[in-house]
Amino acid sequence: MQETFEEIIEGFIQNKIGISDLFLTARLAGLLQKHVGKLHTEDRLISAGIGNNKLHDLNAKIRGDKIHWLDRKNNQSDELEFLDFIEEFIQYLNKTCYTGINAYEFHFAVYDEGSFYKRHKDQFRSDSNRKFSLITYLNHDWVNADGGQLWVHQNDETTKIIPNNRKGVFFQSNELEHEVTIAMRARMSVTGWLKRV
Numbered sequence: 001m002q003e004t005f006e007e008i009i010e011g012f013i014q015n016k017i018g019i020s021d022l023f024l025t026a027r028l029a030g031l032l033q034k035h036v037g038k039l040h041t042e043d044r045l046i047s048a049g050i051g052n053n054k055l056h057d058l059n060a061k062i063r064g065d066k067i068h069w070l071d072r073k074n075n076q077s078d079e080l081e082f083l084d085f086i087e088e089f090i091q092y093l094n095k096t097c098y099t100g101i102n103a104y105e106f107h108f109a110v111y112d113e114g115s116f117y118k119r120h121k122d123q124f125r126s127d128s129n130r131k132f133s134l135i136t137y138l139n140h141d142w143v144n145a146d147g148g149q150l151w152v153h154q155n156d157e158t159t160k161i162i163p164n165n166r167k168g169v170f171f172q173s174n175e176l177e178h179e180v181t182i183a184m185r186a187r188m189s190v191t192g193w194l195k196r197v
Contacts, residue, residue, distance in 0.1 A: 001085075001088060001092075002092065004020055004022065004023055004168075005088075005089055005092045005093070006096075007020045008020040008023060008168055008170045009092075009093065009096065009097065009170070011170075012170050012171065012172075015159075016154060016171060016172065016175065016176065017152055017154070017159055017169065017170070017171045017176070018168075018169070018170035018171065019161065019167065019168070019169055019170075020167065020168045021164065021166065021167050022166050022167075023136055023166060023167060023168025024085075024136050024166045024168065025166075026166065028078070028081055028082060028085065029136075029138055029165055029166045031077070031078035031081070032078050032082060032108075032138055032190060033138040033165075033188060034078075035076060035078045035079070035108075036068070036108040036110060036138065036188050036190075037188070039068050039108065040066070040110050040186070040188075044068065045066035045067060045068050045108070045110055046066060046067060046068070047066055047067075048063055048065045048066065048067045048109070062117070062118050062120075063115075063116070063117040063118065063180075064111065064112070064114070064115030064116055064117070065109045065110060065111045065115055065117060065180075066109070066110050066112070067107040067108060067109050067110075068107055068108045069105070069106075069107045070082065070083060070106045070107060070108070070190070070192075082106070082190060083104075083106070086104055086106065086134075086192075086194075087104075089134075090104065090194060093132075093194070099131065099132075099194075099196075100196050101131060101132070101194045101195065101196055102195070102196060102197060103129070103194075103195040103196070103197045104192060104193065104194050104195055105192055105193055105195065106134075106190055106191065106192030106193075107190070107191060107192065108188070108189070108190055108191075109188070109189050109190070109191045110186060110187070110188050111148055111180060111183040111186070111187040111188075112183070112186055113183060113184060113185055113186065114182060114183070115180075115182070115183050115187075116179070116180055116181060116182045116183065117179055117180040118179055119151075119153065119177050119178070119179040120177060120178070120179065121173065121174060121175075121176070121177050121178075122173040122174075122178075122193060123173040123174035128174065129195045129196060129197050130173040130174070130193040130194075130195055131172065131173055131174075131193070131194055131195060131196050132170060132171065132172055132173055132193065132194040133169075133170070133171055133172075133173045133191075133192075133193055134168065134169070134170050134191075134192055134193070134194060135150065135168070135169045135170075135189055135190070135191045135192075136166070136167070136168045136169075136189060136190045136191075137163040137164055137165060137166070137167045137168075137169075137188070137189045138165060138188040138189060138190070139163050139164060139165050139187055139188055139189075140165050142162050142163055142164050142165075142187075143162075144162065145184065146183070146184045146185050146187075147181050147182045147183050147184040148163055148180060148181060148182070148183035148184065148185075148187040149161060149162055149163070149180070149181045150163060150169060150178060150179075150180055151178060151179050151180075151181060152169075152171065152176050152177075152178045153176065153177045153178065153179075154176055163187055163189060173193055
């Protein structure tokens, strides 16, 4: 795990975007994919909104994903294993980079065919607790024609990331604007933020 953590952190330090193609184990990715697929099939995901509790606006013109928050209280083994993994990553990040991260929040995100998320930053204007964004993907055999790429904008350059299974993407929440292009088939991820509160 330390090699994986080091890879994504080193990429972030060098390029402001850390990417690890095999951030999740195949086993954990499979469990998460099965769980979110079941939630999706059973229509138990909720439409995502814009803003935080103080400023919440459902707006399909900006984003079209559906979500389910991960929580230890859900008592789901795959969620617990994922959150344990995130806590190990946070410990390693704090130890090696002195970031002071002491909280986090993560949710499943599903983009159905035709869904997207317009260009934005992840940190709220009214709340600066989110320090880093971390996205892990759960999609097998994804190709360019499937759309749903993560475009991360930095100065005049755009990094285009295909949401392949097990891939992790890590960047600073208040710094880089990013977007999800129109998905041509269902696109799944676990998306979240490392926080300092």
